[in-house]
Amino acid sequence: MQSGGEIVYSIFFAKKLTHWVLSIFSYFRNSNSECIKNILLKYWGYSSFRPMQEEIIQSVMSGRDTLALLPTGGGKSVCFQLPALAMEGLCIVVTPLIALMKDQVENLRKKGIKASAIYSGMHPDEIELAINQGVYGNLKFLYVSPERLETDLIKMNIGRMKVCLLAVDEAHCISQWGYDFRPSYLKIAVFRKLIPGIPVLALTATATEPVTGDIQQKLAFKVPNLFRQSFERKNLIYVVQKEENKLSRILKIAGNLKGSGIIYLRSRRKTVEIAEFLQKNRISAAFYHAGLDRHTREVRQNSWISGESRIMVATNAFGMGIDKPDVRFVIHPDIPDSPEAYFQEAGRAGRDGKLSYAILLFENADLAEATNFFASRFPEIKTIRQVYHALGNYFQVPVGSGKNITFEFSLPDFSNTYNLNSQAVYHSVRLLEKDGFLQLEELSDGDSKVFIKASKEDLYKFQVEKARYDKFIKVLLRSYSGLFTEFTRISEADIGQRAGISAEEAVKYLAEIEKFDVLTYLKKTTQPRVTLLTERLDAKDITISPEHYRLRKEEAEKRIKAVMDYVVNNRECRNLQLLAYFNEPATRRCGRCDVCIERNKADMSEFEFGSITERIVEILTEKPCSADEIVRQLNLFNEEKVIKVIQWQLDNNRVTSAGKGKLKLNEMW
Secondary structure, three states: OOOHHHHHHHHHHHHHHHHHHHHHHHHHHHHHHHHHHHHHHHHHOOOOOOOOHHHHHHHHHOOOOEEEEOOOOOOHHHHHHHHHHHOOOEEEEEOOOHHHHHHHHHHHHHOOOOEEEEOOOOOHHHHHHHHHHHHOOOOOEEEEOHHHHHOHHHHHHHOOOOEEEEEEOOHHHHOOOOOOOOHHHHHHHHHHOOOOOOOEEEEEOOOOHHHHHHHHHHOOOOOOOEEEOOOOOOOEEEEEEEOOOHHHHHHHHHHHOOOEEEEEOOOHHHHHHHHHHHHHOOOOEEEEOOOOOHHHHHHHHHHHHHOOOOEEEEOOOOOOOOOOOOEEEEEEOOOOOOHHHHHHHHOOOOOOOOOEEEEEEEOHHHHHHHHHHHHHOOOOHHHHHHHHHHHHHHOOOOOOOOOOOEEEOOHHHHHHHOOOOHHHHHHHHHHHHHOOOEEEEOOOOOOEEEEEOOOHHHHHHHHHHOHHHHHHHHHHHHHOOOOOOOOEEEOHHHHHHHHOOOHHHHHHHHHHHHHOOOEEEEOOOOOOEEEEOOOOOOHHHOOOOHHHHHHHHHHHHHHHHHHHHHHHOOOOOHHHHHHHHOOOOOOOOOOOOHHHHHHHOOOOOHHHHHHHHHHHHHHHHHOOEOHHHHHHHOOOOOHHHHHHHHHHHHHOOOEEEEEOOEEEEOOOO
C-alpha cells in the first residue's frame, strides 16, 4: 500500500506526464499546421484555407479514411494535392474525367510538381513511362482512370510504388443512387487491398445523404468520417425567369450586370449563335465546346480568364478545373439535366465571395423539351446493342479482339453510314462507356507528341550511323526540352521551318525515325476517339443489366423532375429549394432570389406571410371563393395584409380566376 507522500508524488508525476504528452502532441499539431500552410502559400499563393479544407487535410494526414463533400468552388483538389506534398510518397488519384486529368496534370507540372496520368487510349509507351516514373519515385501524383486499376500492369507494379494516399474524385460515381453511377468504381475497394494501410480521401461536389453513406460503405471505410461543407452560397442570388425572347433577356442581363459571365447551353450550334449575337451587339464573347481543337480551346479559355473576353458561351465541356474567382453571373437558357449539374455550373459564379447571379431562363416549351431530352438519354437496350454491333463493324474489329485499341470516331459519319439517329448513338455510346465496354474521348489533345526512348549515348550513335537524320534530330533537341523524360507536345510546322523543310516532310522524318525504335511519335488528331475496353463481343453477349438500366433511368427521371419542380416553384425561396434537395436543413429564406423579392413586396414577416398563405390554401382547397370572402374568413389577420398576400398569389400564378369573381388554386400547385 502506497503512503500518502507516494500517492501525492504519483499524482504529480501523472499530471506532469500528461502535460508533457499533450505538449508534444500540441507541438506536432501546430508544427504540422504551419507546414501545410507554408505549402499552401508556396504552391497556391494563399495564406489561409477555404472553409473545412484544413480539417480535411489534417484528417487525411492522420491516416483516417475521409469523405469530403465540398460544393463547386470549395477547393477539392487542394484537399488531396496538399497533404500528398506534405507526405513522403506517391498519391494515386482516381477520376473518370480525362479532361480533368489532363488539366490537373498540366497545372501541377506548371508548379514544378511531377505528375502523370494513365487512361485508356494512351500509347503503350506513355503508360509504361508513367508506371516507371511511379515505381522509381519520380512522380508525386499519378492520375488513373477507374477501369485501368483492374489491369495487370497496374496490379503488378502498384506494390513497387511507395503510395501515401489514394484520392477518389467524383466519388458519387460509386453509388448506384448517384447521378453518374459507374460500375468500374466498385473495384476501388478491391484495389485498396493492394495498398493496405493507405488512407483514402473520397471527394465529390454533389451528393445526397443516401449517396454519402453508400460511398463510405463501398470504399470500405474503417470508420465513417464525413466532412460536409454547407451548400449555401450566401453571395449567390438565384433567379428563374419565364422568358419567351431569351436573346433579348440575355442582352439585358449582360448590359446591366458588370464583370465576366458564362452562358451554358446543350447545343454546340447555339453556343456559336449566341456568341455571335452578343458580338454583333458590341459585347465581348466567345464560344467553347468539345468540337474545338485543343489550341483554340486554350486560347479562348485564357482570353476569358484574363478578362480580354468577357462572356463565355459554352456547353458543359467548359468550366472543369477552372477557378476564376470574379465571375459575376452564370446564365442557363436551357433547363439543366439535374440539380447537381445546375448547382455545379451555377456555382462557378461568385467564388470570390462577392455578390453574383445564377439565372435560369425558361418558357413553357422548355419543360416538354427537357422531358423529351431525358427520354433520348435512355435508348432502349436493343438500340444500345445495335450501336455496339455497328461500332465493331465500323472499326472493322473481329469478335474476340480489339481490347485496348483506340479508333478515331466521327459521330455524323457513323450515324449516316448505319442510318442511325445521332442522338441515340451518342447516348448509347455514353451508356456503354458507363458500363465499362468502351471509352469516349471527346476533347482531343490536338497536338502531336514525341518521347525519345533511346539514351543520349544511343541517340548519338544513331545520328552517326544514320547521318540523314542528324540535322533533323539536332533541330528537334534544340526546339524542345524534356524529350528524354516525358511525352512532349511538338509542332511539325515549327520543326519543319527551323529545319528548312515542309511540315509534311517533318511528319515523314518523325515516322521514319520511329521505325528504328529511337523515339515514339504520336501524331495529332482532332477527331473524338473511342477505345474498346474489352475484346469485341457478339451483340447478343452484351450484358447490360436491366436492373441497373432501370435504376439509372429512374434516378435520372427523379433528377429531371426535381429540376422542373425548381423551375416552376415560384412560391418557395430558391436557396431553400436547393438546400432541401441536398438534405441540408435551413429555415430562413435568402431574401434576395426572385421568389423572395416578390414576397418582400408584401411587406410583412415571413411568419405572417406563411400563416396567411396556409389559410388561403385551406379555404380554396374546399371550394372557389372571391377575394372578399377570403378576407372575411381571415378576420383575425390585418385586412390589408391578406389582400397583399392574395395579390402576390395571383401575380405568381399560384391562384387563378375560376370565373364570376371567384378564385381557385392553380392545379399545377
